[in-house]
Amino acid sequence: MPELPDVETVARMLRRTVAGRRITGVRVLTPPTVRSPHPRRFIRQLTGHTVRHVDRRGKYLLIRLSRPLTLVVHLRMTGDFEVVPHAAPVHPHTRVILQFGRRDLRFIDQRRFGHMDLVPSEAESGLVGHLGVEPLDPSFTMKRWKALLDGRRGSIKSVLLRQDLIAGIGNIYADEILWQARVHPARSVHWLRPAEVARLHLIIRGVLRRAIASLSRYGRPIGRFLEVRGEPDAPCPRCGRPIITARVAGRTTYFCSTCQR
């Protein structure tokens, strides 16, 4: 399931391949993927316009067009983009095709939970305005992180997953961050020690940055915990004890009960 590093990697790929290029044709193969406007209008509004820039906000992709319109895309569980020659055979899970001359940008989505909205750029906030701070933005300072945790109840894992507090972290990276920081996922935010709060701030940024770097270099994230997370009875890469699975913040959570306190 794509999280901030995966979506950022897609945004970078789109910047390299379609930014500055004109959309010469649009096909909607699975109409429900386009939430708004109506697919006919979606096709009419997109055709002939140039991709100005591609941004990311949390787990959303913002494809900014010359008009000014923004195509807001959420990959959800299995959504992905591929750039292929226009003549290439169409994969059965292809939902939407944006044609750029002799190349296509194709939205592939096996589970069909991914969606797109084409909105006037000034209306973008209706879709992404609820999102909290970007963890890789300079505005995510230690002071901001402390303020975000201040007076809050609930587990640290639930806070990391709250998109309206901090945008882009999902179940997998929350587990990686907490393992790296040696903090138990069910620990109440209220009882975190100042050293742990500081460590988490550093590690949130470090984990996400390294994941983006390894995704662009190797096509997969490299994380010590990430590589064993989800494997039954896998040993903790730090202490060798078996990794525990439990339900925390309503999600299947992997952690080491020896290293994470």
Ligand SMILES: [Zn+2]
């Ligand atoms: Zn351990």
